[in-house]
Amino acid sequence: MNYLRMENLDLAGKRVMIREDLNVPISDGKITSDARIKASVPTIRMALEMGAAVLVLSHLGRPVEGEFDAQLSLQPVARRLGELLGRSVRLETDWLDGVDVEPGQVVLCENVRFNRGEKSNDPVLARTMASLCDVFVMDAFGTAHRAQASTEGIVRAAPLSCAGPLLSGELDALGKSLDDPARPMLAIVGGSKVSTKLKVLDALLNKVDELIVGGGIANTFIAASGFDVGRSLYEPDLIHDAQRLIQKVHAKGGSIPIPKDVVVAKSFSPDAEPMIRSVDEVGRDEMILDIGPLTAAEYSTVIAGSGTVIWNGPVGVFEFTGFAAGTRSIAEAIERSSAFSIAGGGDTLAAIDLFGVTQGISYISTGGGAFLEFVEGNSLPAVVALQEVGGSHLIQDTTLA
């Protein structure tokens, strides 16, 4: 792809602003998965080693714009980033008026979403942010699908914009594996709702040889196959779409397997008692919260026989220990398999972290929504902007030469 890459620029003495995706899960002020912070470290370190003064931008959660919310402050992220970098990282609360930063230093700017105009991609806000740097580095794949002030607007407004190694690496790896996959290609799509993933399911069915659905999505497919799902999370309005997808796979000679057995509970809580049921025996008052052991073993065999595996979405409520076994089996089967495996999604990443299978997955995408958009074949606005401004800089360079 035609855009400037950070590693090819001279950043010595420059004020370099890096947009990362440090939107990590935080519970009671504690970071529960620092995977995204860890992923950003090589880029920040590279900029420091090149002699840059580094400003880091990120969003966290969904605050009301224009209002400070202590719950959504990046303070815990600044602390963790400092530990990982082995140097102190200052959190700058009011940074739009200007930030003091010297080469070799890292300053984390407070949650970009506290600023009015971030989500609507306000050009004035984008210009204000851009005026703080000499070089803007877009490195947040996870937000590249959103045209916002700190992702797309700033790329166009900054004196010079480029892609960071995390973003370009991610685009290269995903592009290669989707364009020319080792077959058979399997997609595993879990998570809570079909509605949020209907488009990606449709798009994947054009590419993959096999599809496994899990979680609340599977519940909708179970209902679409005529079984009673009791009080499970499912979407009755989407049963028709589920049936259409089943038909679509059948027409290609494939199938979307329905779990043979499931793990149910009478309440949605961490200490609810897990009970294994055949899929046709789910009680009226029960909820399906995981796939059962037979199904997990069957899916593991499918994974073992695949050349490429794309995974998005846990197949059960893995946050509750009694309902985590299915997702753990899937994660471990992917870890064991020799397939080229790509995983993405906020909760999927948390599961990968929890089950300690990071090393066994070929490529872990830091993006959730962006990962899905990319898999669907849509262009990502921030990347389009990088290509457009990158192209014009290249033209300017050749004109000057």
Ligand code: ADP
């Ligand atoms: P990702 O962030 O990886 O894209 P999603 O956000 O789509 O994944 O879905 C993750 C959520 O789905 C998890 O919080 C998990 O508890 C929930 N989930 C999985 N299976 C079920 C189920 N059977 N019933 C209710 N929620 C489920």
Ligand code: MG
């Ligand atoms: Mg999620």
